Each structure stands twice: as structure tokens, then as C-alpha cells.
Amino acid sequence: MDFEIPNHYSLLQKERLQYKPEIPDSLLFDKPTKIEFGEETSAAGDIEQIQKQFPKSFGRKVAHIVEAEKFETQRPFKVGVVFSGGPAPGGHNVIVGVFHFFKKLNPESKIIGFLDGLGGVINNKNREIVEKDIQLSFNQGGFDLLGTSREKISTDEDFEKSYETLKSHELDGLVVIGGDDAIFIAIPKTIDGDIRSKYLEMTAGFDTVCKVYSEFIGNIMRDALSAKKYYHFIRVMGRSSSHIALECSLKTHPNYVLIGEDIEKQKLRFVELIEQLTKFVIDRFNAGKSYGVIIIPEGLIQHIHTFRGLISKIDEIYEKNPKQDKWTYEEILQKLKDDEVSAKLFSEIPKPIAQTLMTDRDPFGHVRVSKIETGKLLKWSIRDKLSHEESQKNITNTSKKFVFECMTHYFGYEGRCSLPSNFDATYCYALGITAARLILHEQTGMMAVVNNLSDETKNWKALGLPLTDLLHMKENSEKPELKIFGVDVNGAPFKELQTKLENWRIVDHYRCSGPMQFGGDSKDWKPKVLLLDKNKK
Amino acid sequence: MDFEIPNHYSLLQKERLQYKPEIPDSLLFDKPTKIEFGEETSAAGDIEQIQKQFPKSFGRKVAHIVEAEKFETQRPFKVGVVFSGGPAPGGHNVIVGVFHFFKKLNPESKIIGFLDGLGGVINNKNREIVEKDIQLSFNQGGFDLLGTSREKISTDEDFEKSYETLKSHELDGLVVIGGDDAIFIAIPKTIDGDIRSKYLEMTAGFDTVCKVYSEFIGNIMRDALSAKKYYHFIRVMGRSSSHIALECSLKTHPNYVLIGEDIEKQKLRFVELIEQLTKFVIDRFNAGKSYGVIIIPEGLIQHIHTFRGLISKIDEIYEKNPKQDKWTYEEILQKLKDDEVSAKLFSEIPKPIAQTLMTDRDPFGHVRVSKIETGKLLKWSIRDKLSHEESQKNITNTSKKFVFECMTHYFGYEGRCSLPSNFDATYCYALGITAARLILHEQTGMMAVVNNLSDETKNWKALGLPLTDLLHMKENSEKPELKIFGVDVNGAPFKELQTKLENWRIVDHYRCSGPMQFGGDSKDWKPKVLLLDKNKK
Missing domain, CATH: 3.40.50.450 (Rossmann fold)
Known part of the structure; x- marks a missing residue:
């Protein structure tokens, strides 16, 4: 210099x-x-x-x-x-x-x-x-x-x-x-x-951000495995698509991953998702484990059939009544009456989440999906479900007391x-x-x-x-925009994840990719989704 | 193998x-x-x-x-x-x-x-x-x-x-x-x-954790500098002491750091702290900046004179009334009446924080200091202070609209x-x-x-x-325990920080230490506080 x-x-x-980055021959x-x-x-x-x-x-x-x-x-x-x-x-x-x-x-x-x-x-x-x-x-x-x-x-x-x-x-x-x-x-x-x-x-x-988030996720996994007392619900950036969640999962091997596009394809309702997650927690407990790691994409809930319905209903209420910018919980519930599914969901979700749906709106009057604390929403809902008798009868492990302690994390600005x-x-x-x-x-x-x-x-x-x-x-x-492509649920990366997830559900295969290195064996890693997509071709 | x-x-x-870690000669x-x-x-x-x-x-x-x-x-x-x-x-x-x-x-x-x-x-x-x-x-x-x-x-x-x-x-x-x-x-x-x-x-x-947190802090600093629209209040682990906050600050050069032990020594009251922070935000705005980075130790509030008083008062209320484990906000306020400072503080802090003080208690009935979202507490309190006329008259920069947007972060389990x-x-x-x-x-x-x-x-x-x-x-x-040593406010590391902070307050000197490396020039870094302590001797 x-x-x-x-x-x-x-x-x-x-x-x-x-x-000095290498330059492709043609350039x-x-x-x-x-x-x-x-x-x-x-x-x-x-x-x-x-x-x-x-x-x-x-x-x-x-x-x-x-x-x-x-x-x-x-x-x-x-x-x-x-x-x-x-x-x-x-x-x-x-x-x-x-x-x-x-x-x-x-x-x-x-x-x-x-x-x-x-x-x-x-x-x-x-x-x-x-x-x-x-x-x-x-x-x-x-x-x-x-x-x-x-x-x-x-x-x-x-x-x-x-x-x-x-x-x-x-x-x-x-x-x-x-x-x-x-x-x-x-x-x-x-x-x-x-x-x-x-x-x-x-x-x-994309590559760097996934490496940074995977470092954090790997550290948390090792913590889960050391202390054996917490579930960690880890939300990663990716507003409309779950590519980051997919790549980080392929890198770190969590016990469960929610890929928004898959949930959307299945038309999974919110209650069904909570049922599945509750079953997952109980299955692990029956195998002797009171801890686990789940990866969640930032924009998950807009992929959930019933939740998206609720959000658009609420958006509509605000759009139709532009002068009223503050609504009470009861007023919204009343307005939702004609849509049974949305009304039921709204009444069932935890109050702080309902509050966010009502108050945190973008300049266009729409719900800010990124502000909804999805991790907490899932945690509270699972906890609620676990308190029901019908859930409890599935608990077959009587060797220790059943507990569900859960920590939520969100990785966004830490990586960009x-x-x-x-x-x-x-x-x-x-x-x-x-x-x-x-x-x-x-x-x-x-x-x-x-x-x-x-x-x-x-x-x-x-x-x-x-x-x-x-x-x-x-x-x-009337405006054109870049089209956003979500995770292809028929693509090789997602298929690979699906196969692996079955093995990761109960037996832990956590992988700590560690801090990104600029020297040594791992310095030139490429994104796994890129390589898997390639192999398919 | x-x-x-x-x-x-x-x-x-x-x-x-x-x-293969090197082994000291004598071992x-x-x-x-x-x-x-x-x-x-x-x-x-x-x-x-x-x-x-x-x-x-x-x-x-x-x-x-x-x-x-x-x-x-x-x-x-x-x-x-x-x-x-x-x-x-x-x-x-x-x-x-x-x-x-x-x-x-x-x-x-x-x-x-x-x-x-x-x-x-x-x-x-x-x-x-x-x-x-x-x-x-x-x-x-x-x-x-x-x-x-x-x-x-x-x-x-x-x-x-x-x-x-x-x-x-x-x-x-x-x-x-x-x-x-x-x-x-x-x-x-x-x-x-x-x-x-x-x-x-x-x-x-200690060394590793500070390196991991400093990676995140450096990334967030670079984000602050790129987008120029947010304050980032970053809380790092360290329940009773501010060593991690000190080491991370020496590594990353934030605009402001709250070292609990210093605040305690100054007997700073909560209102005074908020005044200082509000002045800091306004000073930066007058210099054309609507962003900044502050590092906060996890256990900050127990070092704040008035806050510690409030917490011990609330602990006392619970201890004296062991049968009543749920209190309303009004009941607590009523009970605090005999302690004017605590009552005033309790009435002034944001409601969700007051709620945490009342409900999140450890098995011994004490407030869980780590659960108090200190970043949000400061953010809300500064925002409130900024809305007062007396604060606003200090805003001399009229070239753009004054805004105070703030994001809070907490780094704990991501590093251990x-x-x-x-x-x-x-x-x-x-x-x-x-x-x-x-x-x-x-x-x-x-x-x-x-x-x-x-x-x-x-x-x-x-x-x-x-x-x-x-x-x-x-x-x-009646029980002995390991004595916890806080940051020595007369020690070389803290003195170094104090000198530097004056320069970092308005002009940004953010340092991105990056992901911890196991090869290259930075692989054998030692903690800065260790080296500064040594130099003093």
C-alpha cells in the first residue's frame, strides 16, 4: 500500500x-x-x-x-x-x-x-x-x-x-x-x-450469511447438547423464501426445520403444525431428551395457510377503514366474525402476537411479517398444546419429569x-x-x-x-418487480434435507461448522444448495 | 486416528x-x-x-x-x-x-x-x-x-x-x-x-467468547455504518461483571459503553444515565448521525444505584409475603410508597419491564436480572426523554428530521x-x-x-x-462462595477504554475483528485486557 x-x-x-480473488479465465x-x-x-x-x-x-x-x-x-x-x-x-x-x-x-x-x-x-x-x-x-x-x-x-x-x-x-x-x-x-x-x-x-x-448463521447455530447446538435442558428455536433471515434456513440446515443438521415453501405446498394449517411440533417434542422426550434445535425461516407464517388468511383479513380491515388506525382486540375479533377460521385462529394465538398483528404495520398498512416473533409464537402454542390431556397421554417415558423449556433466537443483522x-x-x-x-x-x-x-x-x-x-x-x-423464487420442494437440496431430517429427528447429528475460515481446509467451501443443484443436472 | x-x-x-496446543516448558x-x-x-x-x-x-x-x-x-x-x-x-x-x-x-x-x-x-x-x-x-x-x-x-x-x-x-x-x-x-x-x-x-x-461476540458486534457496526439509520444496543453476557463488555469494546470500538462497575462507582441514578444517553444521541445527530453502537453488560441494572434499590425493595416485598406469588402493578406500587425513589422509578419505567420485575423470579424469589431486557429498557426510556421539549431544544442540526430508531441485540448462548x-x-x-x-x-x-x-x-x-x-x-x-471480581475502574484496561471512548463518541472508529481465525496473522491473539493489565505491571 x-x-x-x-x-x-x-x-x-x-x-x-x-x-487476491482468482479471476475466471474468460474475465x-x-x-x-x-x-x-x-x-x-x-x-x-x-x-x-x-x-x-x-x-x-x-x-x-x-x-x-x-x-x-x-x-x-x-x-x-x-x-x-x-x-x-x-x-x-x-x-x-x-x-x-x-x-x-x-x-x-x-x-x-x-x-x-x-x-x-x-x-x-x-x-x-x-x-x-x-x-x-x-x-x-x-x-x-x-x-x-x-x-x-x-x-x-x-x-x-x-x-x-x-x-x-x-x-x-x-x-x-x-x-x-x-x-x-x-x-x-x-x-x-x-x-x-x-x-x-x-x-x-x-x-x-448468500454464502457468507449462511456461514455466519451456521456458526451461531452450531454453537447453540453444542450448548443444547451440553446442558440438555433447552429447546432452541432459531429463526434466520429470509423474508419470503426459506433458502437460508435450508442451507443452514444442510450445514448444521438440526432436529427439525420448517421450510415455508413445503408447509405452503402441504397447505398445513397452524393447528396442524403445532400438533406436529408437539409430537416431535414428546417423541424426543420418550427417547429421553428434553432438548432440541429447530430452524425457522423469518417469513414462516406467511406460508401457513390459515395464518396467511388471517393476515390478509386483518390487512383488509385496515385497508377498508383507513381512518381508524387503532383497533382493540375485541373490535378485530368482531370484524373477523364472518371468517370462522381466521376468527378462531386469532382468538387462539397468544395475546402478544395478536398485538403485533394489530399494531406493527408497514407504511402501506400491512402487517410486518418480520416483526412477528415466530419463535415465541411456536413456543407458546406448543406449551399450550402440551398442557392438554390428550397430548400428555402420549408421554410414555416415566423415568423423569416432562419439561419443555425453550429459548428463541433470531439471526438477522448479525450476518449481513x-x-x-x-x-x-x-x-x-x-x-x-x-x-x-x-x-x-x-x-x-x-x-x-x-x-x-x-x-x-x-x-x-x-x-x-x-x-x-x-x-x-x-x-x-401495475408494477413489475424481480420475481422471488422460493425453495423448490422438488429440487435436489430440499429432497436431500427431507431424507436427512428423518435421521436427525431423534438421534442428534449436530454439526458445528465453526467460525468462517480464510485459511485451512474449509476456506473455499461453496454453498451446499449450489453443489446439490449441480449434481442433479 | x-x-x-x-x-x-x-x-x-x-x-x-x-x-496440537503448545505445552509450557514446565509442564x-x-x-x-x-x-x-x-x-x-x-x-x-x-x-x-x-x-x-x-x-x-x-x-x-x-x-x-x-x-x-x-x-x-x-x-x-x-x-x-x-x-x-x-x-x-x-x-x-x-x-x-x-x-x-x-x-x-x-x-x-x-x-x-x-x-x-x-x-x-x-x-x-x-x-x-x-x-x-x-x-x-x-x-x-x-x-x-x-x-x-x-x-x-x-x-x-x-x-x-x-x-x-x-x-x-x-x-x-x-x-x-x-x-x-x-x-x-x-x-x-x-x-x-x-x-x-x-x-x-x-x-x-473468556477469550473465545469475547472473540465470538466481537465478530457479531463488528458485523452490526458495519451494518450501522452502511444503512446509517439505526442505533444498535448490544447486550453481552456477564451477569455480575462487565469484563466481557470491556474486552469486546476494546476490540470493536463502539461509540458508547456502559461499564456497570463504573456506573456503580459514580452512584449514577437511572434518570442520570438516561440523560447522558439522550445527550449522546443528540450530540451525534447534531454531527449529522442518526445511528450508533452501544455495548451493554448483561447485568447492568444491578449496578445502577436507584435500580438496585428498586430491585431489592421488590425482592423484600416477595420475601415478606411468601404466600402471595402474584401481585398487580398497583399493589407493588402501593407497597413501594414508603420509598419515594423506588416508587418513582417503578412508575416511570416502561410497563413490560415492570412486568418482568414482578413476574420473572428465580427459585429463591429474586428478580432474574438476566431476564430484564436492558436494551429495550434503555431504548424506551431514551425515546421517552427525547420526546420532552427540554431535550428537543438541544437539537441544533436542522438539515434533516430527527429520528431515533433503535435495535436491540443480546449475545449469550451463541458464544459459550x-x-x-x-x-x-x-x-x-x-x-x-x-x-x-x-x-x-x-x-x-x-x-x-x-x-x-x-x-x-x-x-x-x-x-x-x-x-x-x-x-x-x-x-x-452463612455460605462461602468464590468472590466475583468486577472490572477495576482504576485498572489499565478500563483507563484505556475511557481515554479511547472520547474519540469514538462522535467519530466512528468501528473495528471489525471478523470471525475467529485458526490460521493467519490473528490466530494467536490474546485478550486485550490481559495484555493491558500486564503492561501496567
Whole structure:
């Protein structure tokens, strides 16, 4: 380094600054590339509507990045970068990839960073990214080089102002790490791992977050096994999909996992779920165990048939009565009268949860699913069920007193800004170089994609995927959005979990994957779901 | 290995099985040792009473383990080991140390493990520990080889039964990992780091736990800096002392830390604390920041003058009225009437906290301090304070809207069973060998101690410290207990923190120490408090 590293950097942060992610052969800086167009694309859903919304860009072909004789141009480029949405490990490496590519193409190139999310584009809040920023951000966690926010470019005015910004800088392109608008090159960034297509195998950040959560889960498992007195209900991030819960389960071997998509497919009612869990607790007790570990996805309850019904009923009550923002428990119960199932469920769930359903609403008036303490909901409901006589008659182990003590945990913000794993550091760096090459080749409205990820890094392939291919229409809305893909209950990873779970239910096979390592045998682990998906093919 | 490693072991677990902790020169297996008695010891407090309770063992001399010409005996030994209390990283290595020492002394030696804590000794639940157990437990987290519990040998019957157990096995000694009774060799195991003496520098497990929590804290800090919209109030384990909060703060550089012992020394009242925190939030906002990170020790509120008064008042109400176990809020308020400060505080704290004070009581009828959600208590109280006009007039930054959004976190069970750090693995292995040698040299009622820890491992020194030296009388009781040492507010580590905190308050110096590494530059880090304490000397 030609300058001092700030002394608040930890030893490990400094060490990671030195890590040089391998670059896939096809993306090596000195290799000229060109675009080779492949298959025509479509949309992820609501094809006709998406086509209508995007008459010009719909159906474009996949843009494979392939070797060429020479660079079409080596002129200086001026390119913008911006973070959008929640942080994901590896985000900084995307910027490093863009920077390294263009500076090596032509040292006169400039990279402009927009600050604090897309608002920075709208309001032209920016600063030029210089060599020092890059050297100090390489392989580091967080989105703090530029900051981020959930702001969107949504109104016509936003669009105009953003366009003005881009024009005023005479930008050749804009790379949005996490965006889904069609005016730039997007990066498939989400820890939830739920943006997919046949071209897009994995989102950036997912690997690291699962490794961090699995460390915690493994530690708690070992605690459960040491003290033998608690159930641990562990909720992990993943608002609409259960990919994180699935990956963490494959890594750590819990006794039970609730995969939302599976529960949804089975049309499981809440009471049935509680019955199953109660049986699980009793079965373990009959085998002599008063402890256990269950993994729960953040957004579980919206996958439960009856619960989703209740939530939408309550949402409806609020929507129909926009002026009344405070309701009493009794008023809601009264309003639910015409829907027997919802009314019964509402009256049966623990009061604090009912309270959350009534009071914790997002700016659109909807229940904030993430705020519902699902772990506690399950714990209280199981405890209640266990107190019934019919449950108790299933307890056949009389050698000790039956107890059900349960601790709940929630892992969210503890993982999103971790130092990226070697895999995410490498993957994100490659995504940055891909984004840069797409701009070089004058592509826009594309998602930068790197695939063949289960193979060695040198064989990874890069392409641009027209964003329209990933869109569908938002439910009850005129707006398109990236389609979220939940866990495929017919896919190899879920099948693998199902087979294993039978063995893990009573006999413990807890696995402690331990803290993520940057050296040693485990340093280059890839996500299990990625490898299992691959094997299937 | 001469057998297969169970396939639920992760790659990292397997790798750690191969780690060979360095052994201090004086403890090398082939080196004969003897005891050299040093200074007479005393007690950690209530000296007269301790002397009365332990007329024979009080005042014994420190037993330094020093080189000798030859082993006094190389006969086979039969020794018991048992875990007691909460798990701490490195516990298994103590057993490995005991096992390796005696098996190398004489392969006919036997190590008997008692199951699930001291109850296993009382009820003679045991199994012999064999080579395979040892090979599969080396450098692994948790206490699961034998299990643990909080059971104590407390009644006369317990003592008799325990004695019977030891006699029936003809044990030469019993090593208790975490105990404080005087019939055996104890190991200074507590993640809280609060058992100290001039001979005992550090407890086992503290280093690892602080590294694990610091990983999480660093990740959250990076998130705070990326999203710039939340305060994070992070509560870390440490029931009676703030050592963990101190060490984690020195590692991660938060904007604010509440060290219980300092607050206690200042006799800070709850309202004053909230005033200081509110000022801190406003000062940061005036500097343009609506985010920040505060570290809070688990047991904070018992260090707050007025709060401790309130708690003991409530405890008193319950004690004086043993038959009434349910009280209404109003009844408690009425009962508090004669103590104006407590009554006012009780009426001012948020209702859910008041509820916890009233309902969550331990088997002795006392408030469970650990159950009080201190983070939420502070958050609600600050929010309330901020809504007052007098607070608002201090807001001088008019460039944006003032907001105070706050997330609370609690790190407890996520760390206690981690894979031990290199330091804890090495330290605990040495403690095991020390315990074994104390038994060889016919010592009992001793704490195994290894010190000089800030020096290179080869120079570490081992000794036996008469347990009485660490005891004082339990408050309002006839029973002795290990004295808990809080953070020394005149000590070098706290002074260092105080100096640094001034710089961290407004300008962020967040440090991400990252996941604990077993390779690379950071693999052999020692606790900062240990090194700072050393420098002072």
C-alpha cells in the first residue's frame, strides 16, 4: 500500500485487504472479449404484461461474454456505481471489479460512486472513487464505502432527476448493486438467495450469511447438547423464501426445520403444525431428551395457510377503514366474525402476537411479517398444546419429569455485513468485472451474471441477462418487480434435507461448522444448495 | 486416528482435532515436577469467617509446580473429571490434558468421567473416558462429552453420597471444571472472566467468547455504518461483571459503553444515565448521525444505584409475603410508597419491564436480572426523554428530521460453546496438565492455575492455589462462595477504554475483528485486557 491503513482496521481486516480473488479465465483483465448473443429470453411470470411494459427490451437475447481478438475500444470510460437495499457481503468487491477493469483498460477512466443508495443518483450526491478507496475496501464487509438505503427511483420526477444526474456526468453506464430498474447494469445481490433463473445460479452474499448463521447455530447446538435442558428455536433471515434456513440446515443438521415453501405446498394449517411440533417434542422426550434445535425461516407464517388468511383479513380491515388506525382486540375479533377460521385462529394465538398483528404495520398498512416473533409464537402454542390431556397421554417415558423449556433466537443483522467468504469475495469481484465488460460492450438493462459456479473458478462463465427475464408483475399492482423464487420442494437440496431430517429427528447429528475460515481446509467451501443443484443436472 | 471420525463432524471440527496446543516448558509430559510452597494465602473477603469455616485448609501456601529430578511415582492413577455450571470454550481440553498426563505417566491409569454435572458425582453416574473420546474431543467446543448442569453438592446427604462415589472408585482425585467446592482440584472456568487473584490472571473460555461476540458486534457496526439509520444496543453476557463488555469494546470500538462497575462507582441514578444517553444521541445527530453502537453488560441494572434499590425493595416485598406469588402493578406500587425513589422509578419505567420485575423470579424469589431486557429498557426510556421539549431544544442540526430508531441485540448462548480459540485451547490443555500434576503431588482443595499468560506459552507457570484464597462469604448467608471480581475502574484496561471512548463518541472508529481465525496473522491473539493489565505491571 502506498498509504497508511487506518488504525481502526483489525488484523484480520488488514490481512483480507491482501487477498487476491482468482479471476475466471474468460474475465482476465488482459483478455479482450465480445458479446455473443444466445437464446431469446422471456419473463419470470406474467409474460404478456411484462412484454407490454417493456415493448423494446422484452425478449432480448442472453449476452454471453466470450473471448475476442482485441478490445473494441480502449478509450477512458466514466462509470457510476451505487448500492441499493440491504447490505450483502461482497458488495465492495463488485466496485473493486468495476474499478480494476476500467483502470486497466485505460488509466484515465473514472468511477463515480453515488451515496446512500439510489437517492444519491436522484439527487446527484456523489464522490469519485480513487485507488485508496479501492485498496481499503477490497474483501471487506458492509456497504459503507458509499452507504445504502431502500430508496427507489419510482416517480417520473425521480426518473428525470436521475437521468439528469447521469447526463451531467456523461456516464457510460451505471452499476447498481442490488437494483432492479432497467436503465443500468444490475448485480444479483441478496442474502436471501431467492433471485434465480436457469442462468442465475446463486445470489451474492448468500454464502457468507449462511456461514455466519451456521456458526451461531452450531454453537447453540453444542450448548443444547451440553446442558440438555433447552429447546432452541432459531429463526434466520429470509423474508419470503426459506433458502437460508435450508442451507443452514444442510450445514448444521438440526432436529427439525420448517421450510415455508413445503408447509405452503402441504397447505398445513397452524393447528396442524403445532400438533406436529408437539409430537416431535414428546417423541424426543420418550427417547429421553428434553432438548432440541429447530430452524425457522423469518417469513414462516406467511406460508401457513390459515395464518396467511388471517393476515390478509386483518390487512383488509385496515385497508377498508383507513381512518381508524387503532383497533382493540375485541373490535378485530368482531370484524373477523364472518371468517370462522381466521376468527378462531386469532382468538387462539397468544395475546402478544395478536398485538403485533394489530399494531406493527408497514407504511402501506400491512402487517410486518418480520416483526412477528415466530419463535415465541411456536413456543407458546406448543406449551399450550402440551398442557392438554390428550397430548400428555402420549408421554410414555416415566423415568423423569416432562419439561419443555425453550429459548428463541433470531439471526438477522448479525450476518449481513460480515467480511465476505472467499467464495463471495471471488464471486462478487467477477460480477464487477462482468458488469464492467457489459458496459464496455454497450449493454444496458442487464443483470450481470456469472455461472458454472460449482466448477473451478477459472471455468466460471460470464453473461448479461436481460432484466426483463427476471421480472413478473407485483401482486395486485401495475408494477413489475424481480420475481422471488422460493425453495423448490422438488429440487435436489430440499429432497436431500427431507431424507436427512428423518435421521436427525431423534438421534442428534449436530454439526458445528465453526467460525468462517480464510485459511485451512474449509476456506473455499461453496454453498451446499449450489453443489446439490449441480449434481442433479 | 485409528478409527473413523463420525461424519457429522464438520471439516473445521476435523481440522481442529489435529491442532496440537503448545505445552509450557514446565509442564512438558516427560518433565518430572515437584511442589515448592510459596506465600501463605488468605481469603478474598470475610477472612475471619472463611478461616472459621475452613480451619484446616485456610491459609495454606501457594503450591508452585517446579522441575524435579524424577517423578515421585509412576504408578497408575485413577482420577475423576466432571463439568459443572455453564459451558465455556476449552472445557474438553482440560480433560484431554488430565488424560494425556496420566496415560503418559502410566498407561494403566484410568480417567472416569461423571455425567451431567455434579449430580453425576452424587449419584455415581459415570463412564470411563477412553482414547477415542479424547481424540474426538480435542479442541472442540461445548461440554458435551460428559454433559453439565448447575447442580451443587450442597446438603450433607449430597456430601456423603459424593464421598461414597469417590471411595467406590478408589479415585486419587477429582477435577471439577467449574466447581468451587473444597474436596478436589478446581479449574477456573467462566466466560465472565470475573474470578481473579494476584495469581489468577484470566479465566478459561473468556477469550473465545469475547472473540465470538466481537465478530457479531463488528458485523452490526458495519451494518450501522452502511444503512446509517439505526442505533444498535448490544447486550453481552456477564451477569455480575462487565469484563466481557470491556474486552469486546476494546476490540470493536463502539461509540458508547456502559461499564456497570463504573456506573456503580459514580452512584449514577437511572434518570442520570438516561440523560447522558439522550445527550449522546443528540450530540451525534447534531454531527449529522442518526445511528450508533452501544455495548451493554448483561447485568447492568444491578449496578445502577436507584435500580438496585428498586430491585431489592421488590425482592423484600416477595420475601415478606411468601404466600402471595402474584401481585398487580398497583399493589407493588402501593407497597413501594414508603420509598419515594423506588416508587418513582417503578412508575416511570416502561410497563413490560415492570412486568418482568414482578413476574420473572428465580427459585429463591429474586428478580432474574438476566431476564430484564436492558436494551429495550434503555431504548424506551431514551425515546421517552427525547420526546420532552427540554431535550428537543438541544437539537441544533436542522438539515434533516430527527429520528431515533433503535435495535436491540443480546449475545449469550451463541458464544459459550464455540470451538475454543488457540489461546483457550492451549490454556485449558495446560490447566488440565496442571490439575493432573497437583493430584500427582497429592494436593487437594486447590484451584489449578496457569499464569504469566501474556508471555510466550513456553514460559507460562503452573501452580495450585488453595481455593480458600478465592472465597468470601455470600451476601446475607452463612455460605462461602468464590468472590466475583468486577472490572477495576482504576485498572489499565478500563483507563484505556475511557481515554479511547472520547474519540469514538462522535467519530466512528468501528473495528471489525471478523470471525475467529485458526490460521493467519490473528490466530494467536490474546485478550486485550490481559495484555493491558500486564503492561501496567
